[in-house]
Amino acid sequence: MEEIRLSARDLTVGYGHRSVVSDMDFSVAAGRVLTLIGPNGAGKSTVLKTLVRQLDRLAGVICLDGRPSDQITDSEAARKMAIVMTRPVDTTLMTCEDIAATGRYPYTGRLGILSKEDREKVREVMALMALEDLRDVPFDQISDGQRQRVMLARALCQEPEILVLDEPTTFLDIRYKTEFLQLLRDFAAEKGMAVILSLHELDLAQKISDTVMCIRDGRVDRLGTPEQVFESAYICSLYGLENARFMAHDGSIEMPAVTGESRTVVIGGGGMGIGLYRQLQRRRIPFAAVLPSESDLEYPAARALAVKVVCAPPFEAFSDKQYEEAKVLVDASDLVYCPVTLFGTGNLLCRDLKDYAASLNKLANADCI
Amino acid sequence: MDARGKRCLAGFVILLAALALLLPLNLMIGSVGAPAAEIWKIITAGDRVSTLGKIIWQIRLPRICAVLILGGALSVSGLLLQSFFANPIAGPFILGISSGAKLVVALVMVFLLSRGIALGSLSMMAAAFAGSMLAMAFILAAARQVRDLSVLIICGMMIGYICSAVTDFVVTFANDSNIVNLHNWSLGSFSGISWQHVGVITVITGISLICVLFLIKPMSAYMLGETYARNAGVRLKAFRLALILVSSLLSAVVTAFAGPISFVGVAVPHLMRLLFKTSKPIVLVPACMAGGAAFCLFCDLLARSLFAPTELSISSVTAVFGAPVVIFMMISRHKRRSA
Numbered sequence: 001m002e003e004i005r006l007s008a009r010d011l012t013v014g015y016g017h018r019s020v021v022s023d024m025d026f027s028v029a030a031g032r033v034l035t036l037i038g039p040n041g042a043g044k045s046t047v048l049k050t051l052v053r054q055l056d057r058l059a060g061v062i063c064l065d066g067r068p069s070d071q072i073t074d075s076e077a078a079r080k081m082a083i084v085m086t087r088p089v090d091t092t093l094m095t096c097e098d099i100a101a102t103g104r105y106p107y108t109g110r111l112g113i114l115s116k117e118d119r120e121k122v123r124e125v126m127a128l129m130a131l132e133d134l135r136d137v138p139f140d141q142i143s144d145g146q147r148q149r150v151m152l153a154r155a156l157c158q159e160p161e162i163l164v165l166d167e168p169t170t171f172l173d174i175r176y177k178t179e180f181l182q183l184l185r186d187f188a189a190e191k192g193m194a195v196i197l198s199l200h201e202l203d204l205a206q207k208i209s210d211t212v213m214c215i216r217d218g219r220v221d222r223l224g225t226p227e228q229v230f231e232s233a234y235i236c237s238l239y240g241l242e243n244a245r246f247m248a249h250d251g252s253i254e255m256p257a258v259t260g261e262s263r264t265v266v267i268g269g270g271g272m273g274i275g276l277y278r279q280l281q282r283r284r285i286p287f288a289a290v291l292p293s294e295s296d297l298e299y300p301a302a303r304a305l306a307v308k309v310v311c312a313p314p315f316e317a318f319s320d321k322q323y324e325e326a327k328v329l330v331d332a333s334d335l336v337y338c339p340v341t342l343f344g345t346g347n348l349l350c351r352d353l354k355d356y357a358a359s360l361n362k363l364a365n366a367d368c369i
Numbered sequence: 370m371d372a373r374g375k376r377c378l379a380g381f382v383i384l385l386a387a388l389a390l391l392l393p394l395n396l397m398i399g400s401v402g403a404p405a406a407e408i409w410k411i412i413t414a415g416d417r418v419s420t421l422g423k424i425i426w427q428i429r430l431p432r433i434c435a436v437l438i439l440g441g442a443l444s445v446s447g448l449l450l451q452s453f454f455a456n457p458i459a460g461p462f463i464l465g466i467s468s469g470a471k472l473v474v475a476l477v478m479v480f481l482l483s484r485g486i487a488l489g490s491l492s493m494m495a496a497a498f499a500g501s502m503l504a505m506a507f508i509l510a511a512a513r514q515v516r517d518l519s520v521l522i523i524c525g526m527m528i529g530y531i532c533s534a535v536t537d538f539v540v541t542f543a544n545d546s547n548i549v550n551l552h553n554w555s556l557g558s559f560s561g562i563s564w565q566h567v568g569v570i571t572v573i574t575g576i577s578l579i580c581v582l583f584l585i586k587p588m589s590a591y592m593l594g595e596t597y598a599r600n601a602g603v604r605l606k607a608f609r610l611a612l613i614l615v616s617s618l619l620s621a622v623v624t625a626f627a628g629p630i631s632f633v634g635v636a637v638p639h640l641m642r643l644l645f646k647t648s649k650p651i652v653l654v655p656a657c658m659a660g661g662a663a664f665c666l667f668c669d670l671l672a673r674s675l676f677a678p679t680e681l682s683i684s685s686v687t688a689v690f691g692a693p694v695v696i697f698m699m700i701s702r703h704k705r706r707s708a
Contacts, residue, residue: 078600098647111586
């Protein structure tokens, strides 16, 4: 049985009398990661601010460890919940260790003087996060990626049961993004923390979350595992994207397709055509794509970017039926590109198509569009 | 002890050394000069009858005590305001709070004197506090409208000018001889402080500083901004109210007894940050008390001795040393921002 760290029932959040997200029901167990996604302005931050008591909730109940949050004092809550915000703080004359040590304040006495145990705790956390070298370095002299790590160290010094992060990776490069989120997962598992965060990076949300909560139009639109939530059509509708642009399998996104009459055909397959599709998109050239089959790895990109896609059903070989269809496209086009260099039983007819295009003098070199 | 601990210790040693040097100088130097040995004799023997004894016991000693306490109080008041506005350029004089206190004290004084009532130190204190809070209310109302502190500081300075202008007006047209003294006070001066004043100053500053002691912890948490402070369990509303009240009280006690003193509230905390290389309130509060005391002793010494027997207003001296610090801070902040 999993231990529920935080749960919300009929929770409505907002400012004053204006509700932003209403009737939310969810819970997070120890060691689990809940990610909030949704378009800008959907109210993700409002939800997070309410959970950490920065905002008063408008209705409903929040329970920490099964106890209603009303029964928990501010100082007790400070020992249960820690936060990390998007923007690094602006400080002067504070070292990274000073910043991390502010996480110990809920545990200190009247004057806020750190005890020996507090200092040890801070060192321990900084060592765990490989921040020892930065201990005496001024906080305003390190990179954004390092700062966000220090802010996470601060939060962990608070020894929270629940960690709340508001788009913590926005200003980080990919290496720091992945490192940061991996640290989060590791600490969640090790310390039995419940982690609640909002993310704009869908690819990462898909990979690190146990549960994903989609917020749209003032309500929880979907709540489930990444596999349940990350469907191409659903994500496109959540963010108001044209259909098929979101690649559900890896969480990436293609630019909007170029529409219009296609005078160009790409014979692709095996991922060798993806670069060409994107190149054509950037040059605003509409094109048709010919692929061996729907299970080909470049099929999602082709579907997102090409005006028309010709291919065999999943795991079938490219057959005469598709060949005839593709031949019509080649006949109607001015240029044919074939970036594919490997041919096997699955795409033998693609090679014939290439030869056919060459015989019509339409085959162009894919390297020099 | 680590490097920072050493730096901290060294800082306090320097401040105490400065105080140890300035205290005897302040006792010795004045319109009536006296050798150290004679002064030592007077103090140890408790001689309050000879001319020099009277000068030492009734003029210089209470004045030195007041300078020590009020200098510290003013610097700590500045530190609290800087914490409140999250900006190192805030201070009671620069934000017009001292001038607000000055105006109300002058008005009350003139009004009561015209009816033949002399103002006691406590009622003077009360008037100064009311004036501080009034100016503070204006600044807070302005702060609701503008987030930019440079604009806020200009507002504060304008409030200061308006209050000073009205005070000048009142003082100029009042012809009571008592009010002539008011003119000196309204420019800022430590002269004419009695032991009774020192008593009131000590009690009020003492109470305020005890309150400051309890604000040190939330002030540290507040350095990372409201959100993180709240997450550390700080009750923001109560904390901000306490900051306002205590800093107003501290600057009111200074203004009530020594008039508005410029730039100490900004310059001293900044110098202490540089000296101690930290912005931790737990270090800065005692540092500001000692540093403010030393800074004001030094400035008062110059004010009294530079053109003796004519005394300069203390603000003219503190401005000469304090204002460049403020200009320097503004420029270096701007550089850092645009870098």
